[in-house]
Amino acid sequence: MKSLLGLLGALALSLGLATQSPAAERGPVTNLPLPRFVSMKASEGNIRRGPSLTHRIDWVFKRKDVPLEITAEHGHWRRVRDRDGAGGWIHYSLLSGVRTAIVEEDLLDLHAKPDPSTLVVARLEFGVIARIESCSVDWCRISAGGYTGWSPKSAIWGVRPRETLD
Structure with a gap:
């Protein structure tokens, strides 16, 4: 039962339905720590409401190398936030592990x-x-x-x- 609750918590976090909990300290896709910092690899990246191309674009990050915090993972998508707390879902290929x-x-x-x-x-x-x-x-x-x-x-x-x- 405990592992089922942990799985449900990780799924809720990856879909943006929950905040970080002790059961979800690692990303379900990468097994890397959540939350964690990365930077923008691209000079422009669409921030979407959900983890797919069918979700609406809320805004566009237009600054290469800007630090972002990954708070959730779902497939090839990462939920990120900037220093002001603004965020959404972005494709992982637009992100870099370089720390800024x-x-x-x-x-x-x-x-x-x-x-x-x-x-x-x-x-x-x-x-x-x-x-x-x-x-x-x-x-x-x-x-x-x-x-x-x-x-x-x-x-x-x-x-x-x-x-x-x-």
Whole structure:
């Protein structure tokens, strides 16, 4: 009975009928963690109401490399949301596993080391998309516009608060 409930929960999540629950920590299609971050591979992608071409297009993401959070899977479709919580279903071929982040504060200081007292190597404007190179518990090494440095994790969107990346 427990496994049936887990299957029903995963099915409801993949169809967008439920929120994440402990029984649905991995995607039913990829077996990857849910939720998880990805980025837009394409420069344009239709966001649909449901996981098929027959569903209405609600809007179009028009920014390559923008970070998105996958919250559900259904066949070749992924339900995603952006930093504002807007989202819908997108075909998996338009997504990339490359990790990016979007700057959430104006004139974010990039430091030479993961320490606020170190040299500032660059300042990034609000909304800049940066590639994530690695993350410790509180800091991420990111690159944008030819500059690379360390940002407090709290100043970017595209990585979980306690997530670490090598």
